[in-house]
Amino acid sequence: MNWISNYVRPKINSLFSRREVPENLWTKCPECGTMLFHRELADNLNVCTSCDHHMAISPRERFRALFDGGIFTEVKVPDALVDPLHFRDQKKYPERLKAAQKATGEKDAMLVAEGEMQRTPIVAVAQDFSFMAGSMGMYVGNAMIAAAQRAVALKRPLVLFSAAGGARMQEGILSLMQMPRTTVAVQMLKEARLPYVVVLTHPTTGGVTASYAMLGDVQIAEPNALICFAGPRVIEQTIREKLPEGFQRAEYLLDHGMLDRVAHRKKMKDELVTILRMLTGQSPAIKGDLPPPDPEPAAVVPA
């Protein structure tokens, strides 16, 4: 024992001890491999600062960036029946559901909120890819309907941020029935003459693309997002040939007339505000990150 082991080492250990370093301080960009510091990445809305690759972002983080002062009110979504089919593959469906709820802290794969975006009142709904691949089950259907009904009640536009692997197989036919159900939600907006803008994010596929995510008045996508009905692997197996570069990516769809625009995540808010204010006959907005609206709404969820 000497002063080095007694004094210096514990101090060095406390400085560099592994357990004090949160494990996910750094994220590796899956596109260019750059190591990105978490705070820097979050400030950039999960877009790689080096190659502009758009990574997944949770509905809550997205809403915090979208709404003035990061303030929004969650819209309540009616509960859905849990495991209506008593579905079991290698695991029971309720177990998978619980694991996803624990991992994300959310009830299911969709979050609905109302608030102001550069003083433009909207209702927004966002899908959570980290929750069972954002898959569309009854809860997601209920969320889309609740969002549309809230938008109609408040006479506000609805903005959807989609992200999904498709229908939730564990809900079988009832997940498939969310295609017509969510289409009814879109019709409610259409009849009320309220704008419905869809922002397609990576990836949006299957039954989600083939229903509410393709029925927007304006269709915008984030760069390089995979947007399709059948995934590239399924198609390659069917036609047994290599698919062209960029197939089913946002820019490819834009070229094929399937989208109105492709917009960077950091410019999305301005883009949405500009479009929505024109569609609803409002004066041009004051651009920039605005503080929360005044007076503060009573029931706010703090950011």
Add this chain to the structure above:
Amino acid sequence: MNYLEFEKPLAEIEGKAEELRAMARGNAAMDVTKEAEALDRKAETLLRDLYKDLTPWRKCQIARHPDRPHCRDYIEALFSEFTPLAGDRNFAEDHAVMGGLARFNDTPVMVIGHEKGHDTKTRIERNFGMARPEGYRKAIRLMDMADRFRLPVVTLVDTPGAYPGKGAEERGQAEAIARSTQKCLEIGVPLISIIIGEGGSGGAVAFATANRIAMLEHSVYSVISPEGCASILWKDAEKMREAAEALRLTAQDLQKLGVIDRIIKEPLGGAQRGRKETIEAVGKALEVMLKDLSSRKPETLVKDRRQKFLDMGSKGLAA
């Protein structure tokens, strides 16, 4: 007669009976009536046994049976003056989707359905009943026309799913399906859908978002094929039996879940063994459903159809 895998023992017995009769035809002195009849009885008992408690996977196989009546057969037998109307007015005519004006019991209707084809040549021509965006866009056009001229729409669903191909994706398969479902929800005329074989996912929903949905007894309707589900959730496409079980894709389960309104009984041994009876049964069911809806106002039809789908899923299977 094409036999399914699980019908092999039946094929043996029926084969023997047929052999005996063929021998007797060649030899006038030989009387095999008794033996052949005994075999027939044995075959019938076995058939009854096989079809008594069909597993969901067996139902999938029956639903895909090549000898089942297809869309074309129903249109030929049940409708008169069928006048096919072709094309989506944008890109092409999709032969996987049949559609046109026809009379059902003298009443003009619009009939639309997936056609799988009955031999190699027609199967390829019909793309095995897998529609491309043009098929859905043609259906939208026809539904729209039916709405304007106040004609009821009848859809016959029989598809493995929408076609997963490069061109189909480039021309907006997802958008075409979404718009077709939307059109189904908009039209102010009765919309009746009958699932006659396979109701394959979004490709089926695009036609089956109807006021009344009927299914043949051994048809299936599912969010994904059992093979596809098995390869994703079990990581093994060979687990299709388990997947078929879990997906609850039979007409019987779907009725319990409140997704469909009516089951149309098939003859013993499935529609493939009694094509004529099956087609007649479908005709009768269609007549009842059409009659039930014919006097309803356009607004009521739209409202009820929407509510039907909004309410769907409020009831699960009993524990």
